[in-house]
Amino acid sequence: MDPVQPPQDSPSPEQPPPPPRQGWPTPGQGPAPGPYAASPGPYTSPPPGPYGPYGPGGPGRPGAGPYGTPQQTTNGLAVASLVSGIVCCLPPLGLVLGLIALPQARKRQQKGKGMAIAGIVLSSVSCLLLILGLASGGIGEAWRSFKEGMDEAAAAQSPFSLRKGDCFRVDGKLETYTTDVDTVPCTSPHEGEVTGGFKLSGFTRWPGEDAIDRVAEDRCDRTNDAYALDTWAVPEDALVYYYIPTKASWRAGDRSVTCAFATEKAPLTASLRSDESTLDPHQLHFLRTVNPIDDALFEEPEEDVDTDLAANKAWAGQVHEAVTSASSGLRGHAWSGASAKPVSELARKLDAAAVKWKKLASAKDANAFWDVYEEAYDALSTDFEASSRASLGLTETLEDSGEKV
Known part of the structure; x- marks a missing residue:
């Protein structure tokens, strides 16, 4: 069935019918060609624009066309006045x-009168409160409270944000995973002191805590030794401690290991630091010369000489080498007047001790080793070192017992 056509006025002979619009179908024709042709039918009309025939404002209203009236703007200073009045900062x-x-x-016939008035009122009230606060001292008290809060917040840190030389307290036990620590002056009671740190390398993926522990234990042991050269000042219960990445923090890119001395017994009340930053050249040379003796002694084999003679003789040889080197190092340094004599006496006693350790290292059997063992240890008595330490201003007491040696 053909579409119903509405009645149309017949054109008069004097007025010929108007020609069809370009691009629009005449009655009886199909749709105009092309992908965007209008649907057929006598009621089809050209689609209006997105805002209708009158633009966005509509007839008689301001719009985007050239004949619309301009929109009224808002004064920027009025807005700024209101904002300043609300925040009360200035x-x-x-x-x-x-x-x-x-x-x-x-x-300028702009909007914003109400905002300007509100800004004036709020700012006037703020000015009045400021004057009253200054007169009563309330502003100063508020600022002190704010500063104390900021200081407390600044002291709370992640273990991985600690830096070398920081002393800290731990919220909880050291053996458990810790997320927050509080930095405090080293003269205040504290559980730990940071000795340094390093970045893990050589792992392409999460290696597991055991693997990280092995690396951290070795490197932090050396880091702590370099941080506290005056080992006599380190309490016996101040052990090597470290913070390592967790599996979760590793995924986020964390590779930091933080080394420290830490204790859960009597809290530390002074810094343990004794390195290039705190020692004078004489103190530094003395400690670097004699400390290898203690390091060598510490490497004594777990198996006694009856079980492993070779290992114990090798260890005795390492101690002999450390003692001989220390004696030579002490003699090769120009000591000040106060320390020259006690250091010279210490070098002489080290020479005598070296003889004992050489004999121990060359023992033919276990019995011969045991015959010299105690004599060799006695030859390295801390009594010999105490006077030299006193003359150099170093620690004279062993912190594990608190008694003068």
């Missing part, structure tokens, strides 16, 4: 901006 500024904005908005 009350005089909000008051001044509001007083300038009122005549400016009126002259």
